Amino acid sequence: KDVIKSGGEWISSIEIENIAVGHPKVELAAVIGAAHPKWDERPVLIIKLKPDQVQNKQEHLDFLEGKIAKWWMPDDVVFVDDIPLGATGKIDKKLVRERLKDYRLPTAGA
Template sequence: LAAVIGAAHPKWDERPVLIIKLKPGETQDKQEHLGFLQGKIAKWWMPDDVVFVDDIPLGATGKIDKKLLRERMKDYRLPTADAPQPA
């Protein structure tokens, strides 16, 4: 399963974060997932980070519960949020 949510960013207010629950036996490789998206989406849509989780919450209808996912990730800080911003 995979979902994209917005994470707080000091310059852009929010930037996308890709949340992934891997299948058993799969390995965590951020660059593989980001590389898959390269050229398929606009450059500014590219997630700033990939976070691997044990569980992605689903609602009663089987859809990803992004509200609960955002709540779980509310304290997450993007690696790019700490980088110095160009003037």
């Protein structure tokens, strides 16, 4: 599943990933949809940093600014040590979603 349905509109996770991975500190990036009570789903950017890089959520959101529609902007950035790849070398989104199944968006309310 490479699209996220947010408020009845489709967001391309692949487009966001392709831009995010262009950041000089990013080794791998994945985008998944997280449940949201108002919008159904909202994008979450998952980043594996290159070695010896420091986590800074805002830096990565700022990097996307102006490159994607405002309503495509991820609601959160999650840093991970590893992003699983499938046999073909592509990101295994199913496994990424499984690993983050208990994740709750900070924008989703209580």
